[in-house]
Amino acid sequence: xxxxxxxxxxxxxxxxxxxAFFAFSSPMSRIVSAIRIHREIGDVxxxxxxPKNWPRWHPASISVAGATDHSLDIGEKVTEEIRFGSRTxxxxxxxxxxxERDMEYRFNRLWSRxxxxxxxxxxxxxxxxxxxxxxxxILEK
Numbered sequence: 001x002x003x004x005x006x007x008x009x010x011x012x013x014x015x016x017x018x019x020a021f022f023a024f025s026s027p028m029s030r031i032v033s034a035i036r037i038h039r040e041i042g043d044v045x046x047x048x049x050x051p052k053n054w055p056r057w058h059p060a061s062i063s064v065a066g067a068t069d070h071s072l073d074i075g076e077k078v079t080e081e082i083r084f085g086s087r088t089x090x091x092x093x094x095x096x097x098x099x100e101r102d103m104e105y106r107f108n109r110l111w112s113r114x115x116x117x118x119x120x121x122x123x124x125x126x127x128x129x130x131x132x133x134x135x136x137x138i139l140e141k
Contacts, residue, residue, distance in 0.1 A: 044139060045071070049098065050069070050070060051068040057135040059131060061081075062080075062088065065080075066078040066079050073095060077092055084123075
């Protein structure tokens with residue numbers, strides 16, 4: 001019985017140490033998602049880079065404000081109201097390049113980094129793939 005308790009304690013300690021190492025050694029997270037859409041490249045590009053379309057395909061996008069009715073040019077900004085779980089907030093996006101949408105995020109607090117390693121990153125990996133599937137469905141109709 002005592003050996004089982006020691007084995008369980010050792011396994012728990014190993015899992016906690018591995019989670020802590022992962023959470024604390026990678027402060028910056030970057031997630032890349034891709035999907036093949038059977039439409040002309042210009043149509044796809046315009047759809048994704050026109051902010052008024054974002055709430056149609058991205059599950060986290062509630063609304064957009066600013067220059068929303070056209071494909072954004074370098075230097076333009078738009079404000080997006082987003083939902084994460086039960087919380088909402090605003091993000092300001094500024095166009096720095098017209099090839100891909102990058103979202104990098106960082107948690108500075110150790111507790112937040114641990115939560116990222118255990119829960120948040122998985123959500124951020126699933127949601128963009130769902131968003132791309134939504135966009136594919138809209139564009140391929």
